[in-house]
Amino acid sequence: MLIGRIQEIWRHPVKSMAGEKLSECIVGALGIPGDRGWALRDEKTREITNGKRIPLLMQCAAAYEEQPNDGAMPPVGISFPDGSCINSNDPQVNARLSEVLGKDVTLWPLQPASNKAHYRRAKLSSRLAGRLSKFKSFQAMLPTLTRFGSMNVALREVFSREAGEPIPDISILPPEVLEFTSPPGTYFDAFPIHVLTTASLLAMSKNNPAAIWDVRRFRPNFLVETAPEIEGLIETNWIGKTLRIASVELKCEIPTARCGMTTHAQKELPKDPSVLRSIVKDADQNLGVYASVLNGGKIRIGDRVEII
Known part of the structure; x- marks a missing residue:
């Protein structure tokens, strides 16, 4: 069954920071290489942190200087709300992040899954x-x-x-x-792929037209432009089913439960608590779907998305 086509592809180099829009990507067992390849650790708690605890993180942006693979993460450039930038290789990167965010934090690339203490x-x-x-x-x-x-x-x-x-x-x-704060060996909340549809965004905009239902609030890897006849919160019906996108096959595991990160201010997006209130009330707390990878491959903008 044809659902639609890939409209946007997103990779987020640093957990909870604004990401990069791609024209194509490789998908492997752990999702898009480099997606959530870095994260910040709160040095007071010694725990990996995120935009739930530090909302200002979501006003920062990150981009890779070279294409990542499934090995070590390449350096990442970070842009701050004031327009200044710093590289992950800079000896002052942790001091600068701590200054901007108002917390003692350090920047970490992905660690091996065996380093469970890092993720605990x-x-x-x-x-x-x-x-x-x-x-x-x-x-x-x-x-x-x-x-x-x-x-x-x-x-x-x-x-x-x-x-x-x-x-x-x-x-x-x-x-x-x-x-653990994420499955060890990853910085994902739960699963390596997150899919959202334009049908769901349109449905929510009808429920709450005063809010800005911008895809950046929800941080998916893939935004699917649905066929005109498809309406509503369709991802709800995908749980347990398989999506095929080109040669890639994704198993839809669980709905994406939403939290306060959807409400925080980002570049060009104001703080808006009504976004989460609407999702809880009108969408059974969920928007989008988490997926695991059954078969990897390459995905490009415009690729067909089917339920098989």
């Missing part, structure tokens, strides 16, 4: 929950456990939920993301 969450309770989540019986209990107490409070903070709003079902997440 700081809170002991998160580590314990992560280890317990390897057991299916504990995973089944998570929707109940997170309705009350400290877990509910923590998740409301993470996902920027107001009183009375639901929280996402974290039992569908990969178990390791409870213990």
Whole structure:
């Protein structure tokens, strides 16, 4: 079934910073090489951080100086809100990032998956929950456990939920993301690919026409321009199905639960809490879909997107 065509391709060199729009890309087992290839660590907590905790990160931008591959990450150039720039090779890069962001942070390329300490969450309770989540019986209990107490409070903070709003079902997440800030060996939130459609953006703009439903708020890898007859939040129907784009096959794993990062100011985009309020109310908290890679290959702007 034809869904549409690839309208935009995005790679985000530094986690939570503005990314690069590409005309084509290679997709491997870990997604687009170089996507979320770098991240910042909060030196106070010794934990990988993001735009949820440091919203100003989203007003910075990053671009590679050479094309990355599946090996070591190449140097990255970072642009700050005031227009100044710095390179990841600059000895002053950590000091400059800390000055701009108002926190003691350091910039890190991807580390091997075996370096679990690099990815581990700081809170002991998160580590314990992560280890317990390897057991299916504990995973089944998570929707109940997170309705009350400290877990509910923590998740409301993470996902920027107001009183009375639901929280996402974290039992569908990969178990390791409870213990670690990302699956070890990556800086992804959950899965290596994120897909969003113009149909979903249009549906949300009808629900909340005062908001700016710009793709940059949602940070997908692929924006699919849907066929004219396709309407609504169609990614909801893709879970468990396979997308084919040229020779690439992607398994749609889980819906993309949204958090406060969608509301933060970016270049040319104002802060707007109504974006998240609308997603929670009108889209069951989700917008887009996370996917894993079944078969890699090259994707170009204009490639057909099909459900197979």
